[in-house]
Amino acid sequence: MTRVGYRIALIPGDGIGAEVVPPAAAVLQAIGHRHGITFDFDEFDWSCQRYVHEGAMMPTDGIDTIRGHDAILLGAVGWQGVPDSISLWGLLIPLRRAFHQYVNLRPIMVFDGVRSPLTAAKDATRVDGVDFVIVRENVEGEYSEIGGRMNRGLASEQAIQTAVFTRPGISRVAEYAFGLAAGRRGRVTSATKSNGIVHTMPFWDEVVSEVAEDHPGVALRSEHIDALAAKIVLEPAAFDVIVASNLFGDVLSDLAAAVAGSIGIAPSGNLNPEREFPSMFEPVHGSAPDIAGRDLANPVGAIWSAAMMLEHLGHREAATEILDAVRALFVDGIRTRDIGGSAGTAEFTRELLKRID
Template sequence: MPLIAVLPGDGIGPEVTTQARRVLEALDLGLTFEEAPVGGAAYMVSGRPLPEETLALAKRADAVLFGAIGDPRFEGLERRLRPEAALLGIRRELGLFANIRPATLFPALANASTLKPEVVAGLDIVVVRELTGDVYFGEKGHRQNAEGLRQGFDVMSYDEAEVERIAIVGFEMARRRKKKLCSVDKANVLETSQLWRDVVNETSLQYPDIALTHMYVDNAAMQLVRRPTDFDVIVTGNLFGDILSDQASMCAGSIGMLPSASLRAWSGDNGMYEPIHGSAPDIAGQGKANPCAAILSAAMLLRHSLNDEASAQRIEKAVSAALDKGARTADLGGSLSTQAMGDAVLAELV
């Protein structure tokens, strides 16, 4: 029986993962679940954001269902002890270098987008974000400059192998969709981005059927709100992908609707699946969180790690049907609680 590691995390993480797990259990697929603390919740009980037992569970599981991490109570800790260190640690230890973030506008949410309905109608974008390099993993620290002023630094770097492997994921994704790939960088000012562009161009020779374009990140941010449906698959680095995928979420109506998959291979074995939103400590425990991103992450788990496309589509259709019938949490202009939204999706699961 496939083992799913459930790592609820902090804030609204436990609330949304509970609903995602309910949906997975309702499918009656013979899955087993094992839960472990991570992030601030883990620090509270073990003094570490990523206990060895939690990491061991993640490594032996067939897939990881992740909630969210982050707690302002721990912002004063040294960086390695903060909740966020757990997420970076899991990505590094499991080799999860490819983050897949679809931004799809459900027809019923056309008016929930901050953009005009005619601008976002038919929105269906996938952001392929590199996940284990860039400034998030580069050398960082504080020092004193020649003038005696405090200076912070974060090193942005990629080697050609890191760029090639994420480019391949982008091209493969494009091949399964509309055969269009937009690579986003800042090659006009960053040497890291110039290498990125060079390697993406070299990799494109293996994919003559894919129409490749390049775009600077500032222009890409503008075009995402100007003509978002012009995009299909976007491949980009860790920092740019983090920003652009959050921006794309608002085109789709709410960050509470966007799932993600973090993979170490195109097949997605032992991937980690999580909503792209944060822990939202301001609403934690109030039943206000939208669980749809977590539920849709569970669908991605079935698709990529368990190779169960039919069950993944069952979940996605249930979410769509619930929205069509007016189910809405507060972020979508409604009044349903987290659990009530989960109930609405379960009611449509056929």
């Protein structure tokens, strides 16, 4: 067997990030042993704790330090006493932008054995076959740095935030979404709000429609974000690929993760599709200070993110085996507390490693 090796930057971050990254790394090592893949992990202490002690989420040369890695596996960032704006703009956004990770990919799936909140609804069949992907534009849109605050503390105080949408930015994320849909069920839903946001959203609609013309085998439907949010709850199985701006994609993906049963199982990939720079993979559950250190964290979000990393690196079969092992545990009733089980982080990880081995 020809072995292939990768160098991975591990950033456990804060709270339960330090509890879910080790299971994900252990799963990578186990599946790698089966498939002739080796991993060298370099761990970095970039976090809110570092900010408290050193005044920065990461060192000034942090970007250059991990530029040569094959991928980044992140646990979570955020902690009490440190504003979220600092944790986001001091670590996540600089990494996403420096490494041109302009696609945020968030798969949504209702697993057998996991109870969706919709399961208790009168028509529980609507959760059958839920399997869609949200493609979120990740580096521009509503999350721009343009703007500011004036007259702080005065009656006339004001805040201005300018959203920035560019033709290249919209085109490339739409191209990714249509390419993804072509290999799935051939349907793209574009999230918009062009009836109320008068400049950026009509522009978004126009560019997405232009990209659609180059993909005649994929059907495009545009939905206003408010109606789309309702339909994700009412008809989640109707969706294939959803493409959305930075803010809309952020909100929709957390809503969709809740529909799937728990935000604890939700993964994400911050992708540089051209592979010129490392892509970053992270669960979306956050640092969860209320359960940190109590063996309650669900490691599936991080483990699924690691599987996405494997697929991005070209090892789809290995990634599929990880998800198959997770499915088998769920069906057998081995679940963490957030999805109706009793297993702790360590127990779930041990059982999963047994299945993989």
